[in-house]
Amino acid sequence: MxxxxxxxxxxxxxxxxxxxxxxxxxxxxxxxxxxxxxxxxxxxxxxxxxxxxxxxxxxxxxxxxxxxxxxxxxxxxxxxxxxxxxxxxxxxxxxxxxxxxxxxxxxxxxxxxxxxxxxxxxxxxxxxxxxxxxxxxxxxxxxxxxxxxxxxxxxxYEPEVVGLQLCQKTMGAGGRARQVQPLADLAQVAEAAARLSALLEQVQAYVEDVLAERAAPNDAVGRQLLELVTALPDLAADSFADAFNSGVKDLLMVVTLAQLIKTQLQLNEKLTLLTSQ
CATH class of the missing domain: 3.40.140.10 (Cytidine Deaminase, domain 2)
Structure with missing residues (x-):
């Protein structure tokens, strides 16, 4: 067993x-x-x-x-x-x-x-x-x-992927290590969107090459692409744009509130320090 x-x-x-x-x-x-x-x-x-x-x-x-x-x-x-x-x-x-x-x-x-x-x-x-x-x-x-x-x-886990990608960036030219600061939330979203766009372009180029008979088809890849397409919700372009914009607005609101709370805590800490002196 x-x-x-x-x-x-x-x-x-x-x-x-x-x-x-x-x-x-x-x-x-x-x-x-x-x-x-x-x-x-x-x-x-x-x-x-x-x-x-x-x-x-x-x-x-x-x-x-x-x-x-x-x-x-x-x-x-x-x-x-x-x-x-x-x-x-x-x-x-x-x-x-x-x-x-x-x-x-x-x-x-x-x-x-x-x-x-x-x-x-x-x-x-x-x-x-x-x-x-x-x-x-x-x-x-x-x-x-x-x-x-x-x-x-x-x-x-998904958070571990972010840490691994950050560790990968510490490797500079010639194998020398360098210091890398974590990206802000919006910068991470932009970087993830850029990687996703590059992957979609790669998939699109492969599909076009197969249709034009410039590349041999792969049944396993075709099944995975079919599962990927069927897993996506059937939304119209306008509905998807509205949902995406709503998600971005929610993210911006959370980021703004987090920055306000951070600033409030810093002011409170400085006022407490001045009062104690």
Whole structure:
């Protein structure tokens, strides 16, 4: 049953793992931690994680399990929906100590998953893999386990997309990092509209090339375009323009009110500071 699991990892988890790897002790070659999220209908969604201090020796593993449970309980106070779903480790392979660590997490949750992230870029990229532990052995005999790969991919919430796009803009020419300020609300709307317009032009050019027999048709693309067109509401041009203008007016009103409240709070803070002096 565990082999049917699919693991979906959010970008914030990858950032936290990389940050823990960059902050590791000088004598640590591998970093491990706990994965938090939800599991429903064969899909494990990893939404958060934290690092667990540990030391690996030739014949044993030392992990601060009390620290791990304290951090987990504190996280439960902030987000009660996040439960332990497994553990993560840096690197691109399963080591001899992985079964010992996995045994601990098997007591904390049902069917824990093990995620590895190649922070050392051994394969020229940051490889992401997920495993489950399948029990091996004969009845009433010596038991063992084998780490079996399962499907793993990335998923995201809509606000995370904005953060990822902002992070992408920090990469300048030649791979140099640069500082980027978040865009204002209206600027984000304008940028999103420009990207949408470019995508629509690309789709229109593809359809025209197919109709003119300049490009080979793709059945999968055609079905997706049909689903996209049928999903749109059947509105006349005038009705759509009125609805769009109404939405823009609502957005402008919210932005104006937010700016007024911000200005009021700043004035109140300065008046309070002057009064206290």
């Amino acid at each position: 565990a082999l049917n699991l699919t693991v979906k990892v959010h970008p914030v988890v990858l950032f936290q793992i990389v940050d823990a790897y960059e902050r590791r002790n000088a004598d640590s070659h591998r970093v491990i931690g706990t994965l938090l999220g939800t599991q429903d209908k064969g899909v494990v969604e990893v939404t958060n994680c934290f690092c667990v201090p540990h030391k690996e020796h030739a014949d044993q593993v030392e992990a601060e399990l009390n620290y791990a449970m304290d951090v987990y309980e504190l996280n439960r106070r902030v987000n009660a929906s996040e439960n332990i779903v497994g553990w993560w480790a840096t690197g691109n392979e399963v080591t001899n100590h992985s079964s010992v660590i996995h045994e601990y997490y098997s007591r904390e949750c049902r069917e824990p998953v093990h995620v590895t992230l190649d922070t050392g870029l051994g394969g020229a990229r940051m490889g992401l893999r997920a495993y489950v532990c399948v029990a091996l052995g004969v009845p009433r005999g010596k038991q063992g386990c084998m780490f079996t790969p399962v499907d793993v991919g990335l998923t995201h």
